[in-house]
Amino acid sequence: MPAQADDLAGAPGNRSSAEPIEARVFRAGHLSIGLNLPLLPAGQIVADFNEQIALAQRADALGFRALWVRDVPLNSADYPDPVGHLDPWVLLGALASHTTRIALVSGAIVLTLRHPLHIAKGAISVQTLSHGRFILGLGSGDRPPEYAAFGANGDERRELYRRHWETVAAALGPAPRVIPDTVSEHAPAFALLPQPPRPVPMLAVGSGGQSVDWIARHAIGWMTYHREPDAQQARHSMWRAAVERAAPGAFRAFGAALRLELSDDPDEPATPVALGYRTGRNALVALLRAVREHGTHHVSLNLPSSPRAPREVIEELAEYVLPEFHR
Numbered sequence: 001m002p003a004q005a006d007d008l009a010g011a012p013g014n015r016s017s018a019e020p021i022e023a024r025v026f027r028a029g030h031l032s033i034g035l036n037l038p039l040l041p042a043g044q045i046v047a048d049f050n051e052q053i054a055l056a057q058r059a060d061a062l063g064f065r066a067l068w069v070r071d072v073p074l075n076s077a078d079y080p081d082p083v084g085h086l087d088p089w090v091l092l093g094a095l096a097s098h099t100t101r102i103a104l105v106s107g108a109i110v111l112t113l114r115h116p117l118h119i120a121k122g123a124i125s126v127q128t129l130s131h132g133r134f135i136l137g138l139g140s141g142d143r144p145p146e147y148a149a150f151g152a153n154g155d156e157r158r159e160l161y162r163r164h165w166e167t168v169a170a171a172l173g174p175a176p177r178v179i180p181d182t183v184s185e186h187a188p189a190f191a192l193l194p195q196p197p198r199p200v201p202m203l204a205v206g207s208g209g210q211s212v213d214w215i216a217r218h219a220i221g222w223m224t225y226h227r228e229p230d231a232q233q234a235r236h237s238m239w240r241a242a243v244e245r246a247a248p249g250a251f252r253a254f255g256a257a258l259r260l261e262l263s264d265d266p267d268e269p270a271t272p273v274a275l276g277y278r279t280g281r282n283a284l285v286a287l288l289r290a291v292r293e294h295g296t297h298h299v300s301l302n303l304p305s306s307p308r309a310p311r312e313v314i315e316e317l318a319e320y321v322l323p324e325f326h327r
Contacts, residue, residue, distance in 0.1 A: 008139050021103045021133045022201040022220055024059070025065050026253030031325045033317070034066030034300040035059055036107065037091070038083060039310035045082045049091070053098050055310055060102040062318035063326050066135075067095060067301045068107035070256075074146055089122040096130035100192035103132055103174035107223065107257070107300065108139030108205030112157045116164040117178065120171035120192055127196035135201050138221060139167065140208040165202070165218060172200045177267065203253070212242035221253025221297070226275045229290060232256065236295045255298035256291070260284070261306055262313050266320070276302070281320045288325065 026031050038047040039055050039139050043264050056067055069092055072085040085091075088106055089151050104126065109119055119136075127134045140161045141147070147154035167179045178190040204210070204219040222239055226232070236254055243252045259276025270287055273318035277287065291299060301314055 008225065010031075012151075020198065020201070022135055022203075022253070023044055025103050025135065026251075026255070026297040028251055028297070029292075031288060031296060032065035032298045033322060033325060034068055034103070034105070034298060034301045035064055035314065036068045036070070036300050038085070039303055039314070040083065040305050041309055042307050044305065045084075047083060051092075053094060055093055055314070056102075057098055058311065059314055060099040062314060063064070063322055064102060064314070064318070064327065066103040066105050066300065067099070068105045068137075069095070070107055071109045071139075072279045073110070074149060076143075076145070079143065079146075089126065092122075092126045092134070093129055096126055096133070096289040099130075099133075101133070103133050103135055103299075105135040105203070106137045106205075108137040108203075109245065110141040110146075111138040111164045111168070111208065112140050112160040113146065113152055114164075116167035117171065117192070120168045123168070123172060123200045124192055124194070124196045127198060128194055132196070132198035135203055135220075136168075137203045137205040138168070138208070138310070139205040142206070161208040161210065162214075164181060165208075169202060169218070172202065174199060180274075216242040216246040216252050219252070221255060222231055223255040223257070223298075226256050226258045228272070229294070232291075232296075233294045240295065253297045255293060255300065256296055257300045257302055259302045259304060261304060262316065264308060281316060285321055286326050288321070292325070300303045 037056065038052050040047060059067060069088045070085050071088045072081065075082065075084060077259035088109060092106065094103055111119065123134065123136045133241065140157050144154045170177050172177050176192060178192060180190065201220045203221055203223055204215045205223045207215065224235065229236060239254055243250065259273060261273060261278035263278060263280045266280045266282050268283065270277045270283040277288065288299065303310060
């Protein structure tokens with residue numbers, strides 16, 4: 001007989017922690033570290049997803065806090081990422097079934113190019129399969145030609161983002177309700193089932209064309225990209241001011257994606273590269289300490305293709321870097 005949602009939530013060895021997953025990833029005064037998938041060696045643009053699942057399981061066992069999955073529906077010659085990404089919902093379902101503790105985060109589902117009820121259905125499905133380990137990161141996309149491919153108007157993306165966010169939030173809220181696109185006189189009352197073991201937290205990835213006050217009011221936090229320390233500190237100060245205006249007294253997370261080229265020389269000093277650093281592990285620890293002091297709660301590491309095998313890199317990070325931050 002197929003397992004029901006309640007059976008899954010209580011499966012031996014997979015029971016949800018009493019702590020909400022967002023509290024494990026984002027904590028005031030702490031920094032957690034996650035990984036962006038896929039993790040590929042140099043020269044490889046076609047991912048072996050059996051290997052990716054194995055790496056995800058290893059990251060879970062080593063104590064990384066989150067696995068981030070991208071939404072890249074179409075590839076093109078003008079897009080800098082040549083990797084063929086799996087559909088995020090399919091990959092998240094596989095990760096949910098093969099990991100036990102690590103958070104699963106969409107970074108980010110393109111809210112403006114997918115129907116919001118499909119997004120909500122995918123979110124509650126992953127939340128159920130993962131026993132409450134999913135964080136729904138939502139973005140507006142960064143490729144104008146993709147809007148045309150999907151028959152959408154890129155000039156309307158800001159309004160689409162807000163409207164779709166409202167529909168998703170209503171479907172995932174504490175009193176779930178479905179907001180139809182159109183309502184006919186005899187329309188039934190719809191519901192999205194099964195109800196997940198926990199509400200699905202919603203995270204803004206990028207600005208989505210919205211003000212920081214809007215993000216602070218509606219999202220559990222704001223995930224942005226790496227900037228040099230002074231610029232990022234100014235960004236964080238702007239965020240804290242927005243939180244005080246829009247959600248006074250509430251905790252709102254701040255995170256950043258960081259490109260990391262980890263040298264095999266532990267003492268190599270940090271050198272800036274696009275959206276991150278090339279560095280040895282000792283300078284990396286110092287950098288991450290500074291990031292934590294500036295108020296960042298989570299860093300997702302993008303490990304670019306390099307001569308070092310991804311497993312070797314994550315093993316080194318787990319042995320020498322994570323203990324400093326995951327206590």
